Amino acid sequence: MTINCKGKLIDFSVPKVMGILNLTPDSFYDGGKYKNQDEILLRTEKMLNEGANFIDIGGYSSKPNASFVTEEEEIKRVIPIVKLLAETFPDILISVDSFRAKVAQESIAAGAAIINDISAGNLDDKMIPTIGKLQVPYLMMHMRGTPQTMQTKTTYNNLTQEINYYFSQKIQEAYNAGINDIIIDPGFGFAKTTEQNFELFKQLDIFKHFQLPILVGISRKSMLYKTLETTPDNALNATSVLNTYALLNGANILRVHDVKEAVECVKLTQKLMF
Structure with missing residues (x-):
C-alpha cells in the first residue's frame, strides 16, 4: 500500500506518524502556543527529529463549536508557514488541514x-475536482455538518455501516475526479458521542476492506480525557494506549501532538506483529 507525495513513494508496510502543527488560537490542546516563526520552526524541527513522516498544518480549528474563520484569514495563517517550512526543510512532507x-x-x-x-x-x-486537477494525495474524513454543528448530528441507525457507506460513496467520487491517492479517516470526535467513538474504535479493522491507508487521530481528545476524568494535558498515556490498539487493528497513520511517543508505539507494535 503506497501513496505518491511530490514524486516520493510512501510505503505503508510500516505505519507512519503525522505531527500536528496548529496555527489556530483556539485549538482544544495547543491553540495559540506557536505564535511566531521561531517557535513554529523549533516545533517542526522537534517533530521531524523525533520521526514524524508528515507535518499537518491547520489554520481553522475543527473542535466542536469552533469559531468561524474566513477564507482570507485561513490563507493568511497557513500559506506563509507552508512556504517557510518548505524552504527551511526541503524534504518535508506537509499536509494542510482545510476543507x-x-x-x-x-x-x-x-x-x-x-x-x-x-x-x-x-x-x-470545488474541493474534490480541485484535488483531481492538482494530483496530490487526499485525506478524507467522516463528519456530519460543520465544526459548529457536528455535535448535534450524532444519531445513527448503524454507526459503522453508515460510515462504511459514506466512504464507499466518497472514494468513488474521488476516483471519478481523477484522484489516485486516497487516505481515509473515520473521524473520531466528529459528529460522534464518546460511546460512539469507542464503538467505532472497536470496529476499526472493518475499514481495511477499502485497501486504502487508514488514519487515526485521537491524540489527547475528549473521548480519552473525559473517560478518565482528566484533562488534555494529562491524556498522553491514554493516547499511547489507544494508538497501540489502532495500530494492531489496521491503522496506517497516527495523527498526533506527541511524535516521539507515537513513533515508539509503531516500533513496539511492529515487534508484536512481525
Whole structure:
C-alpha cells in the first residue's frame, strides 16, 4: 500500500506518524502556543527529529463549536508557514488541514504535499475536482455538518455501516475526479458521542476492506480525557494506549501532538506483529 507525495513513494508496510502543527488560537490542546516563526520552526524541527513522516498544518480549528474563520484569514495563517517550512526543510512532507478548495490550491502551490479535508468535499463542492486537477494525495474524513454543528448530528441507525457507506460513496467520487491517492479517516470526535467513538474504535479493522491507508487521530481528545476524568494535558498515556490498539487493528497513520511517543508505539507494535 503506497501513496505518491511530490514524486516520493510512501510505503505503508510500516505505519507512519503525522505531527500536528496548529496555527489556530483556539485549538482544544495547543491553540495559540506557536505564535511566531521561531517557535513554529523549533516545533517542526522537534517533530521531524523525533520521526514524524508528515507535518499537518491547520489554520481553522475543527473542535466542536469552533469559531468561524474566513477564507482570507485561513490563507493568511497557513500559506506563509507552508512556504517557510518548505524552504527551511526541503524534504518535508506537509499536509494542510482545510476543507476549502482555494486554501488547498494555494497550499500545494506553496509547497504542501497532501490535503487533509475533514468534510471529504461536503463543505466545498470545488474541493474534490480541485484535488483531481492538482494530483496530490487526499485525506478524507467522516463528519456530519460543520465544526459548529457536528455535535448535534450524532444519531445513527448503524454507526459503522453508515460510515462504511459514506466512504464507499466518497472514494468513488474521488476516483471519478481523477484522484489516485486516497487516505481515509473515520473521524473520531466528529459528529460522534464518546460511546460512539469507542464503538467505532472497536470496529476499526472493518475499514481495511477499502485497501486504502487508514488514519487515526485521537491524540489527547475528549473521548480519552473525559473517560478518565482528566484533562488534555494529562491524556498522553491514554493516547499511547489507544494508538497501540489502532495500530494492531489496521491503522496506517497516527495523527498526533506527541511524535516521539507515537513513533515508539509503531516500533513496539511492529515487534508484536512481525
